[in-house]
Amino acid sequence: MPWRPTRQRKAVLSALHECAGFTSAQGLHEALEADGIPIGLTTVYRALHALDRSGQVDVVREKSGERLYRPRPADGHRHYLVCRDCGLSTAVDADAVERWAEDVAGTMGFTEVEHTVELTGVCDRCRVTPAVRGSAEQHS
Numbered sequence: 667m668p669w670r671p672t673r674q675r676k677a678v679l680s681a682l683h684e685c686a687g688f689t690s691a692q693g694l695h696e697a698l699e700a701d702g703i704p705i706g707l708t709t710v711y712r713a714l715h716a717l718d719r720s721g722q723v724d725v726v727r728e729k730s731g732e733r734l735y736r737p738r739p740a741d742g743h744r745h746y747l748v749c750r751d752c753g754l755s756t757a758v759d760a761d762a763v764e765r766w767a768e769d770v771a772g773t774m775g776f777t778e779v780e781h782t783v784e785l786t787g788v789c790d791r792c793r794v795t796p797a798v799r800g801s802a803e804q805h806s
Contacts (some may be wrong), residue, residue, distance in 0.1 A: 670716070672713075674705055674709050674713055675700060675713045675716060675717065677703050677705060677712075677713075677721050678694060678698070678710055678713035678714060678717070679701075679717060679722065679737070681694055681698050681701070682694060682699050682717075682723065682737050684697070685697070685736065687736060687754070687755050688724075688726055688734035688735060688746075688755050689735060689736070690728075690732055690733070690735075690736060690750070690751065690787070691707065691711050691714055691733070691735070692707065694710055694714070694722065694735070695702070695707045695710045695774075698710070706796075709789050711770070713765060714733075714735055714744070718735070721723055721738060722737065722738055722745060723735045723737060723738055723743055724736050724737075724738050724746065725737060725782075726746055726748050726784055727784060728750075728753065728771060729750050729786070734753075736755070744757045744760070745757070745758050745760040745785065746758065746785065747785040747786070747787060748784075748785070748786050748787075749786070749787065749788055749789035749791075750786045750787065750788055751786065751788055751789070751792035752789065752791065752792050754778050754789045754791070754792075756783065759784065763783050765779075767779060768780045789795045796797055
């Protein structure tokens with residue numbers, strides 16, 4: 667689907683490029699407002715939806731179900747392993763997933779198939795034993 671680069675969509679995409687990793691629509695809205703760009707939250711959601719449809723962003727869901735966005739690299743769509751605790755995201759080699767999706771689509775007679783693969787876990791920095799986690803929560 668073609669992407670119509672409106673002023674608001676350009677602002678959202680620019681702000682998205684400024685983020686270190688995946689970010690929410692609300693986080694993006696707050697960043698835009700902090701930069702003095704007057705834009706409504708609904709407009710941010712619409713812009714992100716248009717960017718998603720046009721293939722310009724990668725999207726994952728956090729544990730609450732909220733969609734998080736980041737600019738898609740120029741070489742195409744990626745899959746990520748995302749830490750459920752801190753949100754750290756790492757691109758993973760998913761050639762096997764891509765081949766599987768193409769094979770299933772071809773076998774079933776489908777074309778233009780899209781897919782979503784979400785991998786979540788706990789990164790090394792966030793991994794702690796249950797006893798330590800429990801005592802840390804008690805002292806917070």
